[in-house]
Amino acid sequence: MGDDQGFGEGFQSGFQLDDDAAAFTRLMFELYDWRCAIAARRFPPGDDLLDPALEVFLFEPLGVGGLLSFHNAIVVEHAAARLLYRGLVVINDDYCPVVVQTGEVGPRLHLPSDKAFWPARAALQFHREINPI
Numbered sequence: 001m002g003d004d005q006g007f008g009e010g011f012q013s014g015f016q017l018d019d020d021a022a023a024f025t026r027l028m029f030e031l032y033d034w035r036c037a038i039a040a041r042r043f044p045p046g047d048d049l050l051d052p053a054l055e056v057f058l059f060e061p062l063g064v065g066g067l068l069s070f071h072n073a074i075v076v077e078h079a080a081a082r083l084l085y086r087g088l089v090v091i092n093d094d095y096c097p098v099v100v101q102t103g104e105v106g107p108r109l110h111l112p113s114d115k116a117f118w119p120a121r122a123a124l125q126f127h128r129e130i131n132p133i
Helices: 009-031 078-085 121-130
Strands: 054-058 073-077 089-091 097-099
Touching: 009 054, 009 073, 054 078, 073 078, 078 089, 089 121
Parallel strands: none
Antiparallel strands: 054 073, 089 097
16 A cells, blocks of 8 residues: 555565565576676676676566566676677577577586576577577
8 A cells, every 4th residue: 555655565566676686686696606607707706786797687578578587587797698688699499699690609508507597498489589590
């Protein structure tokens, strides 16, 4: 229930997503051992979640129904994230990056040791469908 000044439950719910996103980001960085899934380069853990080198990339963005889930995400360096966001690079079902323009396939992603935390192939497919090879 909200009040007329915006300090009720409706306003509070905005903080929940931020809290969830922060917890999710921390979990992802830890699952990936502070390492870029594409370049496999490891970075020292940061004191906060505004890591200067890494970010969480969602294959299916929240704005189109994607979830904050390890089945929908990988940890990558900012440069790699830009390539993924622009659709210049996609990930195939063998978990290898593919340069869309040339079809060049890179080495397999650095993923958590437990396959339960790997991105789902359906999420990879969604990203490929909106960025066809």
